[in-house]
Amino acid sequence: MARPQVTFDFFQANAFSDRAFGGNPATILFLDEPLADQVLENINKNFNQPIVVFVSPPKPGTTKKPGVATFGLRWFGPQNGEVQICGHGTLAATGAIFQRLPPAKNIRTLEFQTLSGLITATRADDGKICMDLPAGTTIPATQQETESVRAAFCLALKKPTVALQYVAHGGPGFEQYLFVEVPVSEELAKWTVDSQPLLAFSPRTHIVVVTSASADPAIAYETRMFAPKLGVLEDHACGSAHCLNAPFWAAKHQRPSDFEQHARSVSMRSGDIWATHIQEEDKVRVRGDVKITASGILRLDLADM
Incomplete structure (x- = not known):
């Protein structure tokens, strides 16, 4: 006798x-109702992707708005379970x-x-997805911390020295981030x-964002x-990194609040x-393409739930 099952639609x-x-892969799974955290973690490990996104109905009592659909969103990473925010996962889910x-x-x-508050996303006429994420700040590292970061990158790159222009910790909401600017001469893509x-790096540092100006004037x-x-050795195209990148580069290049910067993950x-960087709203508006590569149905035995 076949065992009772439940099914869930998913997209890659x-x-x-x-x-x-190209870009950063994500699995998006649609839930009709919340599942236990352990079940979500088991599903996450089964897919073994850079991020697995669970889309669920909104919280009870959520007000409906014309032209707006509301969902719950949770992100799970490959090793440490649920994460606070994932830009590329949100873009892919949208x-x-x-x-x-x-x-x-x-x-x-x-x-x-989400765990990081309400995130809004839209689809533009050209098909690109646009979403608003919280803007972050950076807090300059001490000279001692900077030299420790330099030493770590020398080992990581097997180079006698690495040029660092700016090293900082993420500000409120981004305490797990280390932010590093290197010069164009470092050839970050290579x-x-x-x-x-x-x-x-310090126990609080889980995410290392490295950035550089580009030799390409269009970037x-x-x-x-x-x-x-x-x-995650490397996140192929990280959305949340631009919560720090966009304000940093907008300030460095003295860009107005509504100026859109074309960035490239190399x-x-x-x-x-x-x-x-929308300064007056303390947000970063991120825009990009999403390529759907697969879709299917996940089948789970009720006994596994």
Whole structure:
């Protein structure tokens, strides 16, 4: 006799790319009702992706708005379970939801209830997904901390020295981030990184964002993100990194609040991100492509729930 099962729709998508083998992959799973955290973690490990996003109905009592659909959103990483925020996962989930929504509903805006508050996303006429994330600040590291970071990167890159222009910790809401600016001469895209030395950073540092100006005048800045403590050697195109990158580069280049910067993730898969620091709203507006690469049905026995 067949065992009773429940089924869930899922999508596989690449964020910040319109290519099948570009950008940052994510799995998006649609839930009709909340599941126990351990079940979510088991599903997450089964998919074994850079991020697994669980989309659920909104909280009871959520007010309905014309043209707006509201969902709950949770992100799970490959090693340490649930994470506070994931930009590329949110972008990918938005693309999957718009793929799934009937056109007759005339929904143009999505609202996500998350651990990091309410996140809003829309789809532009050109098909790109646009979302608002909280803007972050950076707090300059001490000289001693800077030299420790330099030493770690020398080991990670197997180089006698590494030029660092600015080293900082993430401010409120981004305390787990280390922010590092290097000069164009470091050729960030060519870095081959051994992640082991990066584990030596302080216990609070889980995410390392490295950024550089670009030799390409059409690109405002380049970026890479490493998170070995989270089980991610490198995040192919990190959305939340631009919560720090966009305000930093907008200030450095003296850009007005509504100026959109074209950034490039120079990882192996690469990705293109358009980011705007909206100062008066303390937000970063991130825009990019989503490429849906697969869809299917996950089947679970009730006994496994």
